[in-house]
Amino acid sequence: MAFATLAASSGSNVASARRVGRVALILLLPGTLYLALFFLTPLISLLLTSLQAPVEFGDVGQYEAAFRWENYVAVVDAYGAQFLRSFLYAITATFFALLIGYPLAYFIGVTARPWPMLQGILLTLVIAPFFISFLLRTLAWKQLMSDDSAIVSALRFLSVLGESEPLTGTAFSVIFGLTYNFIPFMTLPIYTTLERLDLRYLEASADLYASPVTTFRTVTLPLSMPGVVSGTLLTFIPASGDYINASSSFLGSSSTSMIGNVIEANFLRLLNYPEASALSVLLMAIILVIVAAYVKRSGTEDLL
Amino acid sequence: MTALNTASRKHRPSTSLGRWLLPLYVAIALVFLLTPIVYTFVFSFNDSAKSNILWSGFTLDNWTNVCNAQGVCAAFGTSVVVGLIATAIATVLGTLMALALVRYRFRGRTALNLLLFLPMATPEVVLGAGLAAQFLTAGVAKGFLTIILAHALFCLSFVVVTVKARVTSLDPALEEAGRDLYGSPAQVFWRITFPLLLPGIVAAALLSFALSFDDFIITRFNNGPVETFPVYVYTAAARGLPAEANVVASAVFLLALAIVIGAQLTAASRRKRIAKT
Numbered sequence: 001m002a003f004a005t006l007a008a009s010s011g012s013n014v015a016s017a018r019r020v021g022r023v024a025l026i027l028l029l030p031g032t033l034y035l036a037l038f039f040l041t042p043l044i045s046l047l048l049t050s051l052q053a054p055v056e057f058g059d060v061g062q063y064e065a066a067f068r069w070e071n072y073v074a075v076v077d078a079y080g081a082q083f084l085r086s087f088l089y090a091i092t093a094t095f096f097a098l099l100i101g102y103p104l105a106y107f108i109g110v111t112a113r114p115w116p117m118l119q120g121i122l123l124t125l126v127i128a129p130f131f132i133s134f135l136l137r138t139l140a141w142k143q144l145m146s147d148d149s150a151i152v153s154a155l156r157f158l159s160v161l162g163e164s165e166p167l168t169g170t171a172f173s174v175i176f177g178l179t180y181n182f183i184p185f186m187t188l189p190i191y192t193t194l195e196r197l198d199l200r201y202l203e204a205s206a207d208l209y210a211s212p213v214t215t216f217r218t219v220t221l222p223l224s225m226p227g228v229v230s231g232t233l234l235t236f237i238p239a240s241g242d243y244i245n246a247s248s249s250f251l252g253s254s255s256t257s258m259i260g261n262v263i264e265a266n267f268l269r270l271l272n273y274p275e276a277s278a279l280s281v282l283l284m285a286i287i288l289v290i291v292a293a294y295v296k297r298s299g300t301e302d303l304l
Numbered sequence: 305m306t307a308l309n310t311a312s313r314k315h316r317p318s319t320s321l322g323r324w325l326l327p328l329y330v331a332i333a334l335v336f337l338l339t340p341i342v343y344t345f346v347f348s349f350n351d352s353a354k355s356n357i358l359w360s361g362f363t364l365d366n367w368t369n370v371c372n373a374q375g376v377c378a379a380f381g382t383s384v385v386v387g388l389i390a391t392a393i394a395t396v397l398g399t400l401m402a403l404a405l406v407r408y409r410f411r412g413r414t415a416l417n418l419l420l421f422l423p424m425a426t427p428e429v430v431l432g433a434g435l436a437a438q439f440l441t442a443g444v445a446k447g448f449l450t451i452i453l454a455h456a457l458f459c460l461s462f463v464v465v466t467v468k469a470r471v472t473s474l475d476p477a478l479e480e481a482g483r484d485l486y487g488s489p490a491q492v493f494w495r496i497t498f499p500l501l502l503p504g505i506v507a508a509a510l511l512s513f514a515l516s517f518d519d520f521i522i523t524r525f526n527n528g529p530v531e532t533f534p535v536y537v538y539t540a541a542a543r544g545l546p547a548e549a550n551v552v553a554s555a556v557f558l559l560a561l562a563i564v565i566g567a568q569l570t571a572a573s574r575r576k577r578i579a580k581t
Contacts, residue, residue, distance in 0.1 A: 020408065027404035031397040031460060032416065038457040039423050042434030049437045100333050107330045116575075120568045124561070125334050131560035132341050133553045134518050135537040139545065140340035140347075143357055183337060233425070241427025244520065249542045260429040260521070267433055267525065273440065280433040284426060291425060 043284075050277035061271030071278045079262050079279060086258040087286075089171070090240035093178035094186075097235045098228070100179070101186035105227070106220075108187075109194030126187050129180075138177055138250050142168055145176075145251075169253030177245035185234040193227030194220075229298050237287060259283055341557065348550035356547040366547040373548035379536035380552050386448070386532060387516040390455035395509045397456075398463025399501070405464070406471040423461045431458060432525030439526065446528030454526045455519060459512035466511060470504025510563065517556070 053066035076083075108122045129137055145151055145167040155161040167173055197220065205215040221228075243260030246252035252261070259279060267276035350356055351363035371377040401420070405413065423431065435454050439446060478500065482492040520534035527535055537549055 021410070024404045024408040024410055027400040028416070031401040031464070032419070034393075034397055034457065034460065035419055035423070038435065038438075038453055039419070039431075042431070042438040045438040045441050046430070046434040049441070100336070103326060103329050104333050107326055111326065116572070120572070122330075122334075124564055124568070126337065127564070128341060128557075128561065129337055130514065130518075131557045131564075132344055133534060133537060133556070135520055135534050135541065136344050136545075136549065136553045137340040139537070139541055140343040143347075144339070144343060146357065148358075180336070180340075183333075237425060237427055241429040242521075243429060244538075249538070260427070263429050263433055264524070267436060273437065276433055277437055280430045284430045287425070287427060 046277045046280055049273050050275075050281050052274045052277075054274075061273070063274055068274065071274050072282070075275050075278045075282070078275075079259065082257055082259050082262050083282070083286075085256070086240050086260070086283075089175050089178060089246070089256075089258060090236050090242075092175050093182065093239050094232050094236045096175070096179040097183050097186040098232060101183050101231060102190055102228070104183075105187045105190035105194050105224075109191045110197060110199070110220075113195075113199070123191070126191075127184050130184055134181065135244060135250075138181065138244055141173075141177055141180065142251055145173055168251055169248065169256065171256055173251040174246045174256045174258075177251040178239045178242060181242075181245065182235040182239055185238070186231040189230035189234065190224060190227035193224045197223055225298060229295065233291060233294070237291070240287060241283060344550050345554045345557070348547055348554045350547050350550075352547050356545055356550065366551045370548050370551045373546040375531065375536055375540075376546065376548045376552060379531045379533045382448075382530060383517050383533040386451050386455060387513045390452050390459055390516045391509050391512040393452070393456040394459035394463045394512045395505060398460050398508060398512075399467050399505055401460075402464045402467035402471055406468055420461045420464050423458055424465075428458075428519075428521040429525075432522040435522070436525040446526050447530050450526040450528065451523055451530060451532065454522050455516040458519070458522060459515055462515060463508040463512055466508035467501065467504045470501055470507075474500055514560070 048065065049063070050071055051065075051067050051069065052063035052071075053068040055062040055064050104122075104126060108119055108126070112118045112122060143149065147166060152161065152167050155167065156163060161167060201219050201223070202215055205219045206212075210218065240258075241260050243258060243264050244250055246256050246258040246261055248254060248257075252258075263276050263279045263283070266272040266279065347356055347359075348366055349362050349364065350359055351361035351365070352358075401416075404410075405417065432454070435450070435457070436446070439450050444450060474497070479492055479496055482496045483489075487495065518534065519532075520538060523532055523535055524538070531539070533552065537545060540546065540549065
């Protein structure tokens with residue numbers, strides 16, 4: 001009875017060390033095995049597949065085990081532009097999501113603190129987009145930005161947009177979609193840190209004649225940094241691998257395809273498993289390096 | 305509370321423009337966030353013959369005959385079943401892991417925490433491609449089973465994080481009191497520990513179901529011929545999505561909203577009860 005021993009072991013009861021060890025093992029084993037089987041092994045499969053070579057005179061989609069490192073050179077040559085575009089789009093979207101998410105989080109966590117009811121309502125509104133299908137909310141924007149929509153007519157009237165220029169299928173619409181879709185991911189972690197911010201610090205800062213701007217820059221912002229780091233990561237990582245916003249049936253076009261679109265096309269349509277896998281391995285490696293460097297620089301290692 | 309009140313008031317910018325700037329900004333941001341939801345909801349009532357792009361009159365038909373559109377209801381059903389099974393797997397495995405990770409110190413604990421963090425830090429397209437590559441290598445045919453296995457994987461880490469927070473906040477004195485009153489270990493677990501953890505477990509299960517229900521990217525790599533609701537939307541998007549899809553999404557939205565509001569009201573009434581005593 002694993003549960004029973006668990007309840008007993010947390011207190012002062014002197015259960016034998018071996019027994020406790022066995023309970024921990026029973027609790028951990030199923031989940032750890034699952035992760036090993038369906039997370040670690042797939043990553044290894046990906047690595048092995050990325051080095052496969054096509055079978056000579058074989059059909060499309062037939063590959064054999066090999067160590068074909070040229071696959072990596074080939075994909076960097078062929079899809080370097082898409083890689084660059086993915087990170088550029090993701091960074092821009094993260095920036096705008098922060099620009100929108102931080103004030104939202106500040107208002108809910110600090111300004112609205114005396115009114116818990118209002119806080120609850122606002123938080124619900126912020127996470128509301130989660131409740132409507134990701135694909136449908138993106139399609140809604142596509143239709144709101146379509147050629148005969150009010151938005152496009154207004155932009156054309158103001159000459160921001162040329163007569164025959166479309167709004168969807170551009171870098172603007174893809175970054176717009178990415179920003180929109182990940183705002184809740186940005187807002188929630190920042191809210192969590194700001195909600196716990198002790199307002200007496202702000203008072204102390206004002207008592208020392210700091211202007212509101214100085215108080216924000218030297219007190220509020222540094223104290224909310226852990227939330228900002230989590231929020232930016234939670235936005236940047238999925239945004240850089242996303243292929244829905246940039247897909248041509250949503251907000252993108254062939255000129256906006258990101259690395260996710262290339263992986264999807266190679267894996268599922270062209271059945272070019274080695275190249276799709278090589279791209280995935282590269283994407284994962286680059287993201288891990290960026291995340292590690294970013295977390296180290298911002299001094300919030302304990303986040304992990 | 306009053307001290308906090310004055311503090312927050314004192315630090316709001318004093319100019320009248322500054323006072324209104326933040327609320328105005330927040331209001332605009334919220335309108336922006338809610339626009340596609342309102343759009344989806346409104347267009348679920350569109351009397352559209354074929355494509356649901358231009359407004360052509362109000363009708364309730366889409367709501368009353370939602371299954372008329374080919375494939376919508378089947379896809380929705382598949383998503384619900386997949387979500388329930390994947391959530392059950394992830395919640396059980398994740399809760400057990402969360403208990404052990406908070407309550408025990410053991411070798412490899414840091415490594416295990418990292419192993420749990422990594423799936424959340426991996427782009428979905430990599431998770432999807434990895435699983436697909438593995439199923440391909442192992443010769444497993446893609447379908448219902450592979451979707452569930454994939455969904456349970458990405459839900460697992462989120463369950464562990466959610467339940468862990470609850471286990472950490474648990475007051476050990478309550479369990480001690482149970483033991484002091486001669487409760488057997490099993491009694492202490494089922495009558496004290498488990499009920500106290502239940503809100504965390506329920507929250508984790510709801511989150512897990514929501515993640516599974518809305519997942520497209522990972523599913524797309526592992527679905528084979530099986531169509532979940534997001535896969536249906538993606539495929540139909542190319543040729544024009546019927547208004548019935550908006551109906552399903554709007555209904556799910558309202559249900560989720562009701563659950564969240566219900567949870568908040570319960571929490572609020574509990575706070576009031578505690579404040580009174």
